[in-house]
Amino acid sequence: xxxxxxxxxxxxxxxxxxxxxxxxxxxxxxxxxxxxxxxxxxxxxxxxxxxxxxxxxxxxxxxxxxxxxxxxxxxxxxxxxxxxxxxxxxxxxxxxxxxxxxxxxxxxxxxxxxxxxxxxxxxxxxxxxxxxxxxxxxxxxxxxxxxxxxxxxxxxxxxxxxxxxxxxxxxxxxxxxxxxxxxxxxxxxxxxxxxxxxxxxxxxxxxxxxxxxxxxxxxxxxxxxxxxxxxxxxxxxxxxxxxxxxxxxxxxxxxxxxxxxxxxxxxxxxxxxxxxxxxxxxxxxxxxxxxxxxxxxxxxxxxxxxxxxxxxxxxxxxxxxxxxxxxxxxxxxxxxxxxxxxxxxxxxxxxxxxxxxxxxxxxxxxxxxxxxxxxxxxxxxxx
Amino acid sequence: xxxxxxxxxxxxxxxxxxxxxxxxxxxxxxxxxxxxxxxxxxxxxxxxxxxxxxxxxxxxxxxxxxxxxxxxxxxxxxxxxxxxxxxxxxxxxxxxxxxxxxxxxxxxxxxxxxxxxxxxxxxxxxxxxxxxxxxxxxxxxxxxxxxxxxxxxxxxxxxxxxxxxxxxxxxxxxxxxxxxxxxxxxxxxxxxxxxxxxxxxxxxxxxxxxxxxxxxxxxxxxxxxxxxxxxxxxxxxxxxxxxxxxxxxxxxxxxxxxxxxxxxxxxxxxxxxxxxxxxxxxxxxxxxxxxxxxxxxxxxxxxxxxxxxxxxxxxxxxxxxxxxxxxxxxxxxxxxxxxxxxxxxxxxxxxxxxxxxxxxxxxxxxxxxxxxxxxxxxxxxxx
Numbered sequence: 001x002x003x004x005x006x007x008x009x010x011x012x013x014x015x016x017x018x019x020x021x022x023x024x025x026x027x028x029x030x031x032x033x034x035x036x037x038x039x040x041x042x043x044x045x046x047x048x049x050x051x052x053x054x055x056x057x058x059x060x061x062x063x064x065x066x067x068x069x070x071x072x073x074x075x076x077x078x079x080x081x082x083x084x085x086x087x088x089x090x091x092x093x094x095x096x097x098x099x100x101x102x103x104x105x106x107x108x109x110x111x112x113x114x115x116x117x118x119x120x121x122x123x124x125x126x127x128x129x130x131x132x133x134x135x136x137x138x139x140x141x142x143x144x145x146x147x148x149x150x151x152x153x154x155x156x157x158x159x160x161x162x163x164x165x166x167x168x169x170x171x172x173x174x175x176x177x178x179x180x181x182x183x184x185x186x187x188x189x190x191x192x193x194x195x196x197x198x199x200x201x202x203x204x205x206x207x208x209x210x211x212x213x214x215x216x217x218x219x220x221x222x223x224x225x226x227x228x229x230x231x232x233x234x235x236x237x238x239x240x241x242x243x244x245x246x247x248x249x250x251x252x253x254x255x256x257x258x259x260x261x262x263x264x265x266x267x268x269x270x271x272x273x274x275x276x277x278x279x280x281x282x283x284x285x286x287x288x289x290x291x292x293x294x295x296x297x298x299x300x301x302x303x304x305x306x307x308x309x310x311x312x313x314x315x316x317x318x319x320x321x322x323x324x325x326x327x328x329x330x331x332x333x334x335x336x337x338x339x340x341x342x343x344x345x346x347x348x349x350x351x352x353x354x355x356x357x358x359x360x361x362x363x364x365x366x367x368x369x370x371x372x373x374x375x376x377x378x379x380x381x382x383x
Numbered sequence: 384x385x386x387x388x389x390x391x392x393x394x395x396x397x398x399x400x401x402x403x404x405x406x407x408x409x410x411x412x413x414x415x416x417x418x419x420x421x422x423x424x425x426x427x428x429x430x431x432x433x434x435x436x437x438x439x440x441x442x443x444x445x446x447x448x449x450x451x452x453x454x455x456x457x458x459x460x461x462x463x464x465x466x467x468x469x470x471x472x473x474x475x476x477x478x479x480x481x482x483x484x485x486x487x488x489x490x491x492x493x494x495x496x497x498x499x500x501x502x503x504x505x506x507x508x509x510x511x512x513x514x515x516x517x518x519x520x521x522x523x524x525x526x527x528x529x530x531x532x533x534x535x536x537x538x539x540x541x542x543x544x545x546x547x548x549x550x551x552x553x554x555x556x557x558x559x560x561x562x563x564x565x566x567x568x569x570x571x572x573x574x575x576x577x578x579x580x581x582x583x584x585x586x587x588x589x590x591x592x593x594x595x596x597x598x599x600x601x602x603x604x605x606x607x608x609x610x611x612x613x614x615x616x617x618x619x620x621x622x623x624x625x626x627x628x629x630x631x632x633x634x635x636x637x638x639x640x641x642x643x644x645x646x647x648x649x650x651x652x653x654x655x656x657x658x659x660x661x662x663x664x665x666x667x668x669x670x671x672x673x674x675x676x677x678x679x680x681x682x683x684x685x686x687x688x689x690x691x692x693x694x695x696x697x698x699x700x701x702x703x704x705x706x707x708x709x710x711x712x713x714x715x716x717x718x719x720x721x722x723x724x725x726x727x728x729x730x731x732x733x734x735x736x737x738x739x740x741x742x743x744x745x746x747x748x749x750x751x752x753x754x755x756x757x758x759x760x761x762x763x764x765x766x
Binding site for chain 1: 427428429430431457459460461462464465494495496497498601670672673676677679680682684685686687689690692693694695699701702704714716717718719753754755757758759760761762763
C-alpha cells in the first residue's frame with residue numbers, strides 16, 4: 001500500500017549508511033505519469049532546512065517526477081554547503097531517472113546542524129533507483145523513520161482512483177505543519193493548482209491540528225503527487241475528502257506513536273466565537289506541560305485547563321466556561337461541576353471538551369500526555 | 384529577615400489545617416505604619432482567582448494595612464462563593480486588627496477549583512493575629528510554601544532604610560507574572576504611586592523574565608508595602624535599585640527551587656532589534672521542551688535553539704544567527720561553528736547566548752531543564 005498503492009508510482013527504501021547499523025535510511029518515490037502534477041506545503045518555521053528551501057522552488061513549478069527522502073540527518077542549519085548537497089542529491093536522481101533536477105523534490109529528517117555524508121547518500125540514491133518497484137511503498141515508509149517505532153502508511157479508494165500516503169514523525173510535532181515528512185500519491189488526474197487547494201485544506205484540519213510537544217521543526221514537508229494513471233478526473237468534493245482522510249489517518253498514526261506518550265488526547269473546543277479562537281484555545285491547552293502531566297497521572301485537573309485557556313486572547317468570559325473530561329462536566333460556569341471522581345482516565349484515548357459559551361464554532365487539537373519517557377528519549381537523542 | 388526586616392512590620396505563620404499534617408499554611412503580614420502606602424502587580428491570566436480579584440480592588444486605593452496569605456488552596460475557579468470567602472477572610476482580619484477590610488489584601492495558592500475550608504481558615508487568621516511579632520518573617524515565609532522545598536526570603540539595606548521580601552513559587556512559573564506570591568516590605572516613606580512605578584519596573588525585568596514551565600497561574604501576586612517607619616524618603620534611583628535587587632534575588636530563588644529542575648538556564652538574547660524581540664526569542668527557547676530535555680541530557684543541541692528561534696516573529700536572518708552555550712560559539716552564521724565537544728554542560732548553571740545580529744538590544748530569560756522528576760511531581764500533585 002503506502003505511496004505505491006495508486007497506479008503510476010514506484011518506490012524503494014534502502015540502507016545508505018546514514019544511520020547506524022543496517023537500517024533503511026533513504027527512500028525514492030517516482031511518479032511515472034502520464035501526469036506529474038504536484039503540490040506541497042512546508043514548515044512555517046523561519047529557520048528552514050536546505051531540502052525545504054529546495055523543494056519549495058521545485059513545487060512552485062507544480063511538477064514533480066520524483067522525491068528523494070532521507071532519515072539520519074535533517075540538513076538544516078548547514079549553510080550554502082547544505083543547499084549544494086540537496087541540489088547534488090536532486091541532480092543525482094535526475095541523472096539516474098533521465099529527468100530534470102528541477103522537478104525532483106528532496107526531504108530530509110534527523111539531527112539539525114550537521115552536513116550529510118554525501119558519498120554514502122549519493123550511492124544510496126543510485127541503489128534505490130536500481131530497486132524501484134511497484135512494491136516499494138513499504139520499504140520507502142520504513143526508510144524515513146527516525147524515532148518512529150512503526151511505519152505510517154495509509155490509503156483510500158475513490159471512484160475509479162486511489163490515494164495513498166506515507167509519513168514519519170514522532171517528535172517536534174507542532175503546528176504549521178506538524179513536524180513531519182509526508183508523501184501522498186494518487187493516480188487520479190488532477191491539475192497542480194487543484195492539488196494545491198486540496199492539500200492546503202486537508203493539512204489545515206489534520207496535521208496542523210496536531211501538537212504533541214509544541215516544537216516546530218525546520219523540515220516539515222507534505223507533498224501530494226498525481227500520476228493520472230487511472231485516467232480518471234475525480235469529483236472535486238470526493239477527491240478532497242479522500243485526501244483529507246489519508247491526512248487524518250496519517251496524523252492519527254503520528255499522534256499514537258509520539259515519543260514517550262501513553263495517552264492520545266483530543267481537545268475539543270466548542271462554543272467558540274471563531275474557528276481561530278477554538279484552535280488558539282485548544283493549542284494553549286495542548287501546550288500546557290502541567291495539564292499534560294496531569295493527564296499522564298490520570299488526574300482530571302480541570303484547573304490546569306482553565307489556567308491555560310486564560311492565557312489566550314480568545315473571546316470568552318471565565319464564569320461561562322464549561323469543561324468535560326471523558327464526558328463528565330467537571331467544570332460548569334468556571335467553577336467545580338460534576339464529581340471529578342466520576343472521570344475515568346484509564347483508557348488511552350482521552351477527550352477534553354471545552355465549551356467557551358461564546359459562539360457556535362469549534363475545532364479539535366490532538367496532543368499527548370507528557371511522560372518521563374519523553375524526557376528520557378529527548379535527553380539522550382539528538383534531533 | 385524576610386518581610387519583618389524593615390521597621391513597622393509584624394508577621395506570623397501558623398498551621399490552620401489547610402494542608403495535611405502540622406505544616407504551616409497561613410501567614411499574616413501587618414504594616415503598623417505610620418504610612419500604609421502600597422502597590423501590587425497581578426497575574427496576566429484572564430482566569431483570575433478570587434483573592435486576585437479582591438486584592439486588585441484593595442490595591443486600587445493605594446493603601447494596605449495587612450496581607451493574609453494561605454497555601455493549601457488557590458481559591459481560583461470557585462465562583463461567587465469563592466469571592467465571598469476571600470471577602471470574609473479580609474473582614475475577619477480587619478475585625479481582629481481594628482482596620483478596614485478594604486485595606487487588607489488576600490493571597491492564596493494551591494489546588495485550583497476547590498473551596499477553602501473557611502472554618503479552619505478563619506480560625507487560622509485569629510491564631511496568626513495572636514502570634515504577630517517582629518520575628519514572624521520566617522514563619523510567614525514558611526507558611527506560603529506549596530511544592531517549594533525551601534522558604535524564599537531576601538533583604539537589602541538602603542541609605543537609612545531597608546527592603547525585605549518573601550516569595551513562594553516552584554511550578555506554573557511563567558510570564559506576566561512568573562507564577563508566585565510575593566510580599567515586599569520597606570520602612571522607607573514612599574507614596575503609593577511611586578511604589579507602583581518602582582514595582583512595575585522591577586517585576587518587568589525580574590519575575591516577568593522567569594519562565595520555568597510556560598504555565599501561567601491564576602493567582603500571581605506581588606505586593607510592595609511601605610511603612611515609613613524609618614522616617615526616610617529615599618533617593619528614587621537607589622530605592623528602585625534595592626527593590627529590583629530583592630525581586631531579582633527572590634526570582635533566582637524560585638528558579639533554583641523549580642519543580643524537578645537540575646539546571647538553572649540563563650538565555651541571553653543579544654543583538655536584538657528591540658528588547659521585546661529579545662524577550663520573545665528568549666521565551667520561545669525557554670518554552671521548547673526539546674531544548675530543555677537536551678540541557679537535562681547535557682547535550683549542547685543548538686539545532687533545537689534555532690528551531691525555537693525560527694518560530695518567532697522577531698527581526699533576524701537565519702544565516703546571521705550565532706549561538707554560544709557556556710561560552711562556546713557552537714553555531715556561527717546559522718550553521719555549525721566551534722566544536723560542540725568543547726561545551727561543558729555539567730555545571731548546574733547554564734548560559735545560552737543567542738546573537739540575532741539584528742540590532743543592539745538584549746534581554747535574559749531564566750528557565751530550567753525538563754526532567755523526569757518534573758513529570759513525576761506534576762503527575763501526582765494537583766495544583
